[in-house]
Amino acid sequence: MKKEQVVNCQFSVWYPIFKKHTIKSLILPLPQNVIDYLLDDGTLVVSGSDHNTQQTNTNRDSDAEEDIQWSDDETTTTVTAPEFPEFTSKVQEAINALGGRVFPKLNWSAPRDANWIALNSSLQCCSLSEIFLLFKSSDFITHDLTQPFLQCSDQDSPDPVINYELVLRKWSELIPGGEFRCFVKENKLIAISQRDYTQYYQHILKQEEQICHAINEFFSQHIQYNFPDEDFVFDVYRDSQGRVWLIDLNAFGEVTDSLLFSWEELTSGGIISQQQEGPAFRYTNSEVTVQPSPCLSYRIPRDFVDLSTGEDAYKLIDFLKLTKSQQEESEEEEEEENPPQ
Numbered sequence: 365m366k367k368e369q370v371v372n373c374q375f376s377v378w379y380p381i382f383k384k385h386t387i388k389s390l391i392l393p394l395p396q397n398v399i400d401y402l403l404d405d406g407t408l409v410v411s412g413s414d415h416n417t418q419q420t421n422t423n424r425d426s427d428a429e430e431d432i433q434w435s436d437d438e439t440t441t442t443v444t445a446p447e448f449p450e451f452t453s454k455v456q457e458a459i460n461a462l463g464g465r466v467f468p469k470l471n472w473s474a475p476r477d478a479n480w481i482a483l484n485s486s487l488q489c490c491s492l493s494e495i496f497l498l499f500k501s502s503d504f505i506t507h508d509l510t511q512p513f514l515q516c517s518d519q520d521s522p523d524p525v526i527n528y529e530l531v532l533r534k535w536s537e538l539i540p541g542g543e544f545r546c547f548v549k550e551n552k553l554i555a556i557s558q559r560d561y562t563q564y565y566q567h568i569l570k571q572e573e574q575i576c577h578a579i580n581e582f583f584s585q586h587i588q589y590n591f592p593d594e595d596f597v598f599d600v601y602r603d604s605q606g607r608v609w610l611i612d613l614n615a616f617g618e619v620t621d622s623l624l625f626s627w628e629e630l631t632s633g634g635i636i637s638q639q640q641e642g643p644a645f646r647y648t649n650s651e652v653t654v655q656p657s658p659c660l661s662y663r664i665p666r667d668f669v670d671l672s673t674g675e676d677a678y679k680l681i682d683f684l685k686l687t688k689s690q691q692e693e694s695e696e697e698e699e700e701e702n703p704p705q
């Protein structure tokens with residue numbers, strides 16, 4: 365995979381070519397101060413309002429011994445959140461133009477690894493502050509911003525200049541069983557994989573031929589020879605009426621998840637020689653039992669989220685009781701070890 369191929373897979377390169385066949389989207393240039401903010405580890409959330417005030421707990425009981433110490437000092441700290449008024453209003457305008465709910469991305473990636481942090485556990489956003497929360501929590505977004513050419517074979521050539529962009533796509537309820545990833549080598553569709561391979565979908569087994577046929581038609585009529593590269597990976601969605609839509613374009617290489625194939629198979633020619641009549645089609649069959657979701661390793665324990673958001677008050681009370689009893693236990697142990705003189 366060459367740097368040029370990565371450049372060609374940017375949203376703003378492929379979207380104008382295939383606009384008619386994909387979800388309506390808007391592209392906004394990302395100002396440098398917003399990029400700096402996204403890369404800054406220190407500040408987590410921007411409020412969207414003028415100031416974000418964080419108060420330490422000053423409301424304390426008279427009995428200081430019994431009280432939980434939330435903070436070392438009792439002063440009130442004010443954290444000024446960064447403000448991007450012009451950008452904020454442009455983004456809000458774009459969100460409204462797309463129906464009020466969007467799926468956000470950068471040049472290549474969506475923050476798929478961060479949906480656990482959103483209140484609705486989804487990538488659906490209605491405001492810039494929701495987008496920021498996802499972007500700042502996502503390793504995939506950081507990858508786009510800091511090392512987009514990481515796995516390219518032409519490391520000695522200078523990195524092409526990238527103009528970072530915020531991509532807002534109209535929110536669409538996509539059924540995961542309708543999503544497929546298609547691998548194109550030398551302008552030939554060589555392989556198709558079920559995208560959500562951790563699940564078994566009975567309809568895929570039943571409609572294998574129709575699905576393959578529909579994707580093949582879509583490729584030869586709309587995609588083939590229209591993209592600047594001859595090797596690439598495209599994602600599609602087949603809706604309930606059987607119509608195929610383009611969802612994304614990705615580089616043909618290790619940075620792209622090869623799902624039910626391996627990159628070795630896809631690049632060595634093994635897949636091409638096997639198929640005379642069309643692409644190899646792989647999907648999960650019923651024999652496969654439950655598999656973990658690929659983004660699971662990016663998540664944190666549910667208990668932690670409940671505690672931090674105060675969502676489960678009883679869990680919080682249990683947690684505080686536990687901490688207190690542990691403290692008391694260790695104090696007792698200390699006393700036993702060092703009996704008072």
Ligand SMILES: Nc1ncnc2c1ncn2[C@@H]1O[C@H](COP(=O)(O)OP(=O)(O)OP(=O)(O)O)[C@@H](O)[C@H]1O
Nearest residue numbers: 387467472473474533534535536537538543612614
């Ligand atoms: N407009 C949309 N509305 C709702 N969900 C969407 C939308 N676009 C994409 N999705 C969902 O999000 C998933 C990821 O989207 P997309 O492929 O654009 O992200 P990505 O970061 O490029 O992923 P990958 O790293 O796998 O290439 C899709 O498989 C689809 O389920």
Ligand SMILES: [Mg+2]
Nearest residue numbers: 472612613614
């Ligand atoms: Mg992609």
